[in-house]
Amino acid sequence: MDIASLNSESLSEDEGSESGIKRDCATPESGGQKGGTLGKELVPPFVGMEFGSYDDVYNFYNCYAKELGFGIRVKSSWFRENSKEKYAAVLCCSREGFKKKRETYNLRPETRTGCPAMLRVKLMDSEKWKVMEVSLEHNHLITRASVQFYKSHKSTGDGTKRKSRLDSEAEIQANKLLQTFALDVWNHENLSFDERDALRFLDQDVQLKIREGDAKSILNFFCRMQLKSPNFFYLMDLNNGGNLRNVFWADSRSRSAYHYFSDVVVVDTTYLANRYEIPLVAFVGVNHHGQFILVGCGLLAGETVESYYWLLKAWVTCMLGRAPSVIVTDHCRAIQRAIDVIFPTTHHHISLWHIMQKFPEKLKELCEYESIRSALDRAVYDSFRVNDFETAWGDIIHRYGIGNHEWIQMLHEDRQRWAPAYSKDVFLAGMSMTQRNESMHAFFDGLVNRQTSLKEFLDKYELAIQKKLQKEARSDFESLHFNPVLKTKCCFESQLSKVYTSEIFKKFQVEVEEMFSCFNTTQVHVDGPVTVYIVKERVDGEGGRREIRDYEVLYSAAEVEVRCICNLFNFKGYLCRHALTVLNYNGVVEIPSQYILPRWRKDLKLMRVSDYGSNNVDANSSLQWCEHLYKRAMQVLDEGLRSQEHCKVALESLEELLDKIRQL
16 A cells, blocks of 8 residues: 555644644744744645745745645746845655656665655845745655655755754754664664675565555544644654555553563564464563563564564664663564674574474474474473483484474574573563463454454554553552452561552462471571581472472572572562472571562552653753653643542642743
8 A cells, every 4th residue: 555645634634733842933924913932833835925035934944844744845946137135936745756766776765756755945136035926745655754854844954054943952852862763673683694794685576465455544543642642652663665664653641661571572463473364563571560661662574683673773763772681582583683783682582382382383293293392391390400401302303303493593603592500590570481381371362363454454553552451450440459368477577568560479479388388398408608408398290100309509698698599589579488498497687678679569660650750850851841841740640640639639630730831
């Protein structure tokens, strides 16, 4: 579907109304009709408008263009022969006309669409510049999300020797990240493409696989979301023909949630990799209740390094450049290469659940498939040390003769990114399966299946998000107002019942209960301040048999530090039964504060203010101020949801605050 031909009227009306920022723009004059300032009311140019100078004409049209979301340039200028004085000009949309085709290896995308939007002005005898002809229609998408990419809004325009007053330093700073994104997408010299990737990048005609009418559904969806939330963010990648290639968006709650929970993010490519009707990619985090939260969405033309590079760059730009500590993905070389470039300091973890799900597909042709799968399962889950894992893996390769199997080789090459034995120091917040019988559920489970159309998905998107938010709000309320039922007399259980959210406490409570399956805590070694213990536990083995397994636990009495070889704390974020047993054995009555993560606390939203304190906000960055104000407002919302009385107080306070601001 060619979106270049779609009328942008509905989009421009929405975005033009977002003119809350006061602009320093030239005010047109028209025979007694006063033209309004663009900062207060969007005034389109019309025949008969008059200006004091040519610079005022250029600044006015440039300001109008920025408010709607397009760039301008000078198409033609006329000068008097003797005085060289300019007496007429045509200003047009920067996408007017078409560039001459030249044989070149400079692979820049075609930006012209033959757009008819223009403004023709002439110098009159009264020394006023008068608008003689106007065309307001565009034949391409216009959106303020991409306005900072146009030259007329970044540097001195062709029609004036001085910089437009619209291009203030504050605007440049506010959009600096987006400008960097635009440049990096096309000047990605950091990517080490091989020849095959380079050839694929040359194919500028690749486009999103969508049905007829889906492009318009996307635009309508974006318009609807921006009307409801000015903080809604989206970017669209078009090919040479003006067709959609890649799309990204994040709503206001996703952007707000990311500032609370940016430690671990899953990039769910299930729908794209499994060839669903919707080529959907979801950025998913986990909140303080252990519930999945959406922190971004994308639609991709394909599983290529370039598509993933564009998507990840768009996402991190939306999140003001803040990279996650850990990013979890499927086992995919293309996304792995893109992550290595964009997030060089972020730990890339490959989802063990996705790997285990691929066992039947990748290994079912092997004659001893069932035995091989059971052996690999034991090597993965029962190996707590790297040496144990390597020994078990080597035995499997030797016993079954599968050393030349391509997928097995690739798994071993990437073992540091997925094997639990190699992930001891990686905090995963429960976002990757590290124990048997665990499962992963997609954020849009129940909403998206293989036949779900894009239009159907977009129509139900808001309802799905609302249900998730209601579930989170309900969990907040229950955690803050209901006391959980204690099942033991253990002091650890009582302590954290007052701290953790209800859902996380239930999971921790299981560990407390299972302390009773641990026995015979034995001190086996002392290394300076660290004492090594062996804790025996009765566990379920193969065939339902009960087995006794040894767990090594390190404990430092001086620092009150404890670490178990099962490493549940890093995988899940709370202490395991073995560590609790050692603490109890040493007479510790309260869990040390370093093992009570703030991200699981029931009062997280009450104690954690936004990352930007008022003193840390860049005074020249309107984008940072917007984020700062928004997150403060979200705190008020979260507080207001606690009870009916809280809601009443919040509404009254907001009304008073709004009146104060309006009086300024």
